[in-house]
Amino acid sequence: MSDWYFAPLRATVAALVAHDSTRQIAVGVVLGAILGxxxxxxxxxxIFAFALAAFRVNRAAGLASAGFFAMLTPWLDPLLHAVGFRVLAAPSLQSSFAWLYDLPLGPWMGFHNSVAMGSLLVGLYIAYPLYLAVRSLLDRVRPRLVSWVMKYRVARVLLGADVASRWGAL
Amino acid sequence: MNRYIRIGYVAPRLVGALLLYILIEVGAGIALRQSIIQGGQAAVGARVEVREVAVSLRHARATIEGLQLANPSRPMENLLEADRLELDFDGNSLLRRKAIVDHAVLRGARFGVPRETSGALDPSDKTTDTASFAPWITEGAKNAATAWAEKLGGDIEGRLQSTIDEFESPRLADELAERWPARYQALRDEADALRDEARRFRDELRVARENPLRYVDQLAAAPSRLRALTARLKQLQTDVASLPREIEADRQQIAVARRADESRLRASLAADQLDANSLTTQLLGDTVTQPIAEAISWLRWVRRMTPSTKATGNVTPASRGVDVQFLGLQQRPNLLIRALDIEGSATLAGRPVEMTGVLTGLTTEPSLHGEPMRLVLSTTGGAKLEVRATIDRSTPVPSETIHIDCPNFTVPRLELGPAAGLALRTDPSVGNLTVSLQTEGEALSGQMQLVQEQLQIEPALGPNASAFSARLAEAAAGRLGRLNRAATRVDLAGTLNTPKVTVWSSLGTGLAESLRGAAEGVISQERERLLAASSEDLAERLARFDAALRPLQEAVSGAVEGSGGDLKSLSSAVLAAGSGRGSLSFEKLGQQLPKAGSLFR
Structure with missing residues (x-):
């Protein structure tokens, strides 16, 4: 139970102190944002969840990002719907969308949903700026942040608990 | 590659996916079974039971075994039972989120099989198909035919006799026999009284003539008294003279009453009160109406199960946002069974039959499919039946067309009337049935034709049948023997919930004619026999009356003549007294008498 409560905090700490590069963390955040x-x-x-897990990106940062953006969706949905519907209703794109939809697994993709399309487009649109922003931010604050976090016993406990839980699972 | 992808993560997941696929191959049947039961119960409104479901993703095939759909109108009966249903899905359609079955086979299908437990979802729900069918098949017609049969089989002789006992003519004859002797007696009394009066007058006159002075007043009143007696005599003679005319008038009245009695007797037992339609109903009711009623019930059920669906718009609301239908994309229904082969058994006209058929175009969204659902069903074995049905929901107005051919089926033995008395029995005959029904919206139209060959109808006598019934049966046998073919036509109109039926049948008409003819013959014979006896009885009464009247007539005539003679001699005496042929006439006596005042000085 306690593991469930502390998991996000532990993930954040792990994301910061992990040996992954800032690039991997930034990609993880971007993938998590789209997934969220x-x-x-x-x-x-x-597909995005599988990519987040399968690619060598920081999963903890991705999951934290997904959770964060998922919490924003109630407020973002009108915008996502408006964007998605505008694109889906564009007459010039109808035949392309129809072809895509008629492909095997096309209906399962869900891109014919206005919010899904809006989320995909907005996510892709913010992907690179978000990547750059996260990476530059991490480059600047990560060394100081890591040393600051590791000074505290609670961070070490969290990381130790993470290791212990992994061992326990084994 | 290793630089970008976590092989250590992906490989176990791929293995896991493979295991998941194997698990789905094994366990998807359980999920599908639950969804069939829940979806089926929601659609049918009654319990749906499935023994086992097997799913093969690789072959895109599902096999359902032990399928039972309870009848929502009759919970203790299954609407459909099937041993096995095999569904071959179109794999590409499944990838496109559509369940399209290219070919399906329903094996061991049975309809209307009784259940051991109730199939109602809610045991307190007593919903039944209560929509009225037609007044033509109500109990009234059956009762009318049975009542007629009972009327024929009852105590006709007794009823004839009671009708004769209520005749007016014998009552009038009896009244005549009582009234006329009294009348004669009164006339005779009058004649006797007149004669006595005349004699008394004569005696008084004689006394007065001997002493005229003393009886001067009587002598003066004698002429007027004589005129009064003469007037009474004349009246009496007039009355006696009018007697024959009055008697003749009474006889005429009896004759008129007699004719009225005969008419009443004929009318009271006229055999034209049998309604041909009632007979048709009784003899063919179930045979004719059962296929129609079943077809209409089936139509109602189909209408409930396959409501019209409107084509969805370009935008469908979703949990988040909307789902957009792209222009130019061919929309397909979510569930479509292109062809379903049906193999099973049923009971038709009491005989087990093997049933095969094909159902095409079964879908949950007919407007997207764009083609009507079609069913072709035929039976082999004990009875042949061919059903062709088209159910069109592709247009806004739902419509159905059903055509049923049932050649050479056996119409079962039927009995009309009380088994203990006089009944009519039809032996099993060969029937050819054709039903054609069309619906457009709520409007219903159609026709049913039944041609019966090798028809044999014969009267049957029960242990309580009267002698009259036996005679009637004997008379009807010959006429009924000529009825060996019958055609019945039923026209349907109205709506699905309140269909109107118009029936025409040569059987009911022919049967009614035969029975009426036979009954009329027998009743006529019996009636004439009883009428003859009644006429004889009346003639005897009148003869007795004449015989009783004759002496009375003679007595009255004698009394009147006697009175006349007395009055004649009295008249002579009075005239003689008036003309002075006696010792003193009235005038002389008056002239000789002194003045009235001097006599008493």
Whole structure:
């Protein structure tokens, strides 16, 4: 139970002190942001979740980012819907979308949903700026932040608990 | 590659996915079974039971075994039972989130099989198909035919006799026999009184003539008294003279009453009160209406199960945002069974039959499919039946067309009337049935034709049948023997919930004609026999009356003549007294008498 409560905090600490590069963390945050925005019952969300887990990116940062953006969706949905619907209703794109939709697994993708399309487009649109922003931020604050965090016993406990839980699982 | 992808993560997941696929191959049947039960119960409104479901993702096939759909209208009966249902899905459609079955086979299908437990979802729900069918098949028609049969089989002789006992003519004859002797007696009394009066007058006159002075007043009143007696005599003679005319008038009244009695007798037992339609109903009711009623019930059920669906718009609300339908994309229904082969058994006209058929275009969204659902069903074995149905929901107005051919089926033995008395029995005959039904919205139209061949109808006598019934049966046998073919036509109109039926049948008409003819013959014979007896009885009464009247007539005539003779001689005496042929006439006596005042000085 305590593991469930402390998992986000531990993930944040792990993301910061892990040996991953800032690039890996930034990509993880970007993938997590898109995953967080997307409706989860679609194949698109499954693909991004698989990518987050399969690629060598910082999963902890990705999951934290996904959680954060998922919390924002109630406020962002009108915007995502408006963007997605505008694109989906564009007459010039109808035949392309119809072709895509008619492909095997097309309906399972969920891109015909206005929020899914809006999430994908907004996510892709903010991906690179977010990547750059996260990376530059990490480059600047990460060394100081790591040394500051490691000074505190609680951080070490959290990391130790993480290691212990992994061992316990084994 | 290793630099970007965590092989150590991906490889176990791929193995896990493979295991998951194997698990789905094994366990998807359980999930599908639950969804079939829940979805089926929601759609049918009654319990749906499935023994086992097996799913093969690799072959895109599902096999359902032990399928039972309870009848929501009759919970202790299964609407459909099937041993096995095999569904071959189109794999590409599944990848496109559509359940499209290219080919399905329903094996061991049975309809209307009784259940051991109730199939109602809610045991307190007593919903039944209560929509009225037609007044033509109500109990009224059956009762009318049975009542007629009972009327024929009852105590006709007794009823004839009671009708004769209520005749007016014998009552009038009896009244005549009582009234006329009294009348004669009164006339005779009058004649006697007149004669006595005349004699008394004569005696008084004689006394007065001997002493005219003393009886001067009587002598003066004698002429007027004589005129009064003469007037009474004349009246009496007039009355006696009018007697024959009055008697003749009474006889005419009896004759008129007699004719009225005969008419009443004929009307009271006229055999034209049997309604041909009632007979048709009784003899063919179930045979004719059962296929129609079942077809209409089936139509109602189909209408409930497959409501019209409107084509979805370009935008469908979703949990988040909306789902957009792209222009130019061919929309397909979520569930479509392109062809379903049906193999099973059923009971038709009491005989087990093997049933095969094909159902095409079964879908949950007919408007997207764009084609009507079609069913072709035929039976082999004990009875042949062919059903062709088209259910069109692709247009806003739902419509159905059903055509049923049932050649050479056996119409079962039927009995009309009380088994203990006089009944009519039809032996099993060969029937050819054709039903054609069309619906457009709520409007219903159609026709049913039944042609019966090798028809044999014969009267049957029960242990309580009267002698009259036996005679009627004997008379009807010959006529009924000629009825060996019958055609019945039923026209349907109205709506699905309140269908109107118009029936025409040569059987009911022919049967009614035959029975009426036979009954009329027998009743006529019996009636004429009883009428003859009644006429004889009346003639005897009148003869007795004449015989009783004759002496009375003679007595009255004698009394009147006697009175006349007395009055004649009295008249002569009075005239003689008036003309002075006696010792002193009235005038002389008056002239000789002194003045009235001097006599008493």
């Amino acid at each position: 925005l997307l409706p989860k019952a679609t194949l698109l969300a499954a």
